[in-house]
Amino acid sequence: MMASSSTRHRVLALYKELHRLGRDYPDPAYDFNGRMRRMFERNKSLTDPEEIEKALKLGEYIKNETLALYSLKKYRHLKQKYPLSSDSPSQS
Amino acid sequence: MRPTAARLLNILVPVKRCVDYAVKIRVNPQQTGIDTNVKHSMNPFDEIAVEEAVRLRERLKDAVKSIKVVTIGPPKSAETLRTALAMGADSGIHVEIPDSAPSPEPLGVARVLEAIVKRQEGGVDLIIMGKQAIDDDLGQTGQMLAAILGASQATCASKLEVDVEKYVANVRTEIDGGAEELVCKLPAVITTDLRLNEPRYASLPNIMKAKKKPIEKLSASELGVDLTPVLETIKVTEPPKRVGGGKVENVDQLVAKLKEAGFTALST
Numbered sequence: 001m002m003a004s005s006s007t008r009h010r011v012l013a014l015y016k017e018l019h020r021l022g023r024d025y026p027d028p029a030y031d032f033n034g035r036m037r038r039m040f041e042r043n044k045s046l047t048d049p050e051e052i053e054k055a056l057k058l059g060e061y062i063k064n065e066t067l068a069l070y071s072l073k074k075y076r077h078l079k080q081k082y083p084l085s086s087d088s089p090s091q092s
Numbered sequence: 093m094r095p096t097a098a099r100l101l102n103i104l105v106p107v108k109r110c111v112d113y114a115v116k117i118r119v120n121p122q123q124t125g126i127d128t129n130v131k132h133s134m135n136p137f138d139e140i141a142v143e144e145a146v147r148l149r150e151r152l153k154d155a156v157k158s159i160k161v162v163t164i165g166p167p168k169s170a171e172t173l174r175t176a177l178a179m180g181a182d183s184g185i186h187v188e189i190p191d192s193a194p195s196p197e198p199l200g201v202a203r204v205l206e207a208i209v210k211r212q213e214g215g216v217d218l219i220i221m222g223k224q225a226i227d228d229d230l231g232q233t234g235q236m237l238a239a240i241l242g243a244s245q246a247t248c249a250s251k252l253e254v255d256v257e258k259y260v261a262n263v264r265t266e267i268d269g270g271a272e273e274l275v276c277k278l279p280a281v282i283t284t285d286l287r288l289n290e291p292r293y294a295s296l297p298n299i300m301k302a303k304k305k306p307i308e309k310l311s312a313s314e315l316g317v318d319l320t321p322v323l324e325t326i327k328v329t330e331p332p333k334r335v336g337g338g339k340v341e342n343v344d345q346l347v348a349k350l351k352e353a354g355f356t357a358l359s360t
Contacts, residue, residue: 017296026114067293075290077113078136081226082286085268 007052014059015040021066026073036062099259100157101217101278103145105181106205107138109165109172110227123327134172136291137222139179140284143291144252145220146180155256157214158182164204164319166191170307177302178294184307189319195228200312200319202236207315209241216279218261223248223283234283244276248285254278 015036022032043055111117112131120127134142142161149156161176162185163169173184187204189196196204209216224231238245244261250271251264261276266285276282294302312319340346 013297020296071290071293074113074136075286078226078286084266084287 007049007056010056011040011052014056014063018059018063018066021063021070024070025066032066099155099217099256100214101148101152101155101254101256102157102212102214103148103159103218103220104205104209104212104216105138105141105145105159105161105176106201106219106221106233107142107161107163107172107176108135108222108225109133109163109169110135110225113226119328119330123329124325125328132168132172134175135222135225135227137224137226137284137286138176139291140286140288141220141222142176142179142181143289144282144284145218146292147289148218148252148254149180152254152256160185160212162187162205162208164196164201164312165189166193173307174299174302175294177305177307178298179292181305183305185310186307187310187312187315189312193319194321196319197321197323198230198232198236199322200317201233202240203317204312204315204319205233205237206240207317208310211315217259218254218278219243219281220252221281221283223285231283234281238281241279241281244278244280245282246274246276246280247283249282250285250287252282252288 018036019033022036025032043052046052046055109132111126111128112133113136115130118127119125142159145156145159149159159181160183161173161181163173164187165172166189169188170184170186173186177184185208187208205219209219219234219237221234221237223234234247235245237243246261246263246265248266249263250266253262254260255262259278261278261280261282263274263276263282265272265274266287338349340349
């Protein structure tokens with residue numbers, strides 16, 4: 001049985017967003033997008049709305065965690081390269 | 093009764109497309125520059141500037157009439173504008189230069205921005221821009237622009253508030269050994285420090301929506317500005333490789349090594 005069209009829309013939107021994020025993953029060997037795709041494929045025959053909702057929530061969680069990872073990495077790097085005068089100077 | 097804004101603010105945010113922060117820079121074999129066939133993204137300080145403009149609108153609401161982003165760069169710089177539009181800017185201006193053209197210098201950029209400011213109907217009240225670009229780290233454009241415009245300036249801002257009634261910006265700027273609190277009459281040029289805010293992520297739906305926002309295409313010549321560089325780059329090299337330190341057994345050896353290196357005793 002096919003999931004409702006609104007659920008389908010949400011799943012597709014989540015997939016596209018995660019795929020776009022995955023392209024910037026710092027470790028290409030981790031194969032973020034490959035793993036992500038397999039996780040989606042494993043769940044493709046879900047019918048129970050509660051289980052679908054749980055899976056969507058997990059996807060959202062992974063998206064937010066990935067965004068936080070990117071943000072932390074970037075700003076840690078920048079804060080080191082551009083310290084405040086009160087911070088210790090960066091080592092090149 | 094809701095008070096009406098004394099004036100509606102027009103905010104201009106210049107942004108620059110730079111080599112991405114995470115890229116390992118390589119000098120090209122001709123030693124004339126760096127390898128630019130790498131990932132590019134918006135200068136992080138400019139992302140902070142766009143974010144600040146969007147947050148100002150979230151706080152001041154209707155008092156902010158428009159947030160325009162502008163970039164000077166090759167055709168690919170349009171992507172940088174789209175990212176800014178996805179973060180919440182209303183429209184963009186792309187001053188296009190050919191792929192082969194040398195990178196514009198701060199004075200040239202400031203002159204282009206001045207010409208753009210003067211073209212804006214209703215004027216520009218606030219210019220928020222990155223304090224420096226992470227590719228050249230020059231940190232001059234904001235200051236030059238303020239001087240050319242005769243506008244107030246506050247650089248390395250870590251806090252920004254705008255009092256629309258009084259038509260001033262209250263800015264905390266980072267200086268050596270601490271911070272300064274400034275009150276700047278508008279129009280003003282504010283350059284952003286890293287600590288001002290943390291920019292939002294431009295989600296895919298917002299990027300799609302941003303495709304509908306207008307981007308005006310202009311050229312430096314129609315703005316009456318010559319972007320030919322004043323400086324000539326003679327050579328670009330990597331910094332010297334770090335040589336490992338050495339260990340000595342005792343003070344006599346240390347003195348011998350210092351003498352070898354050319355250090356002599358101070359005369360008494």
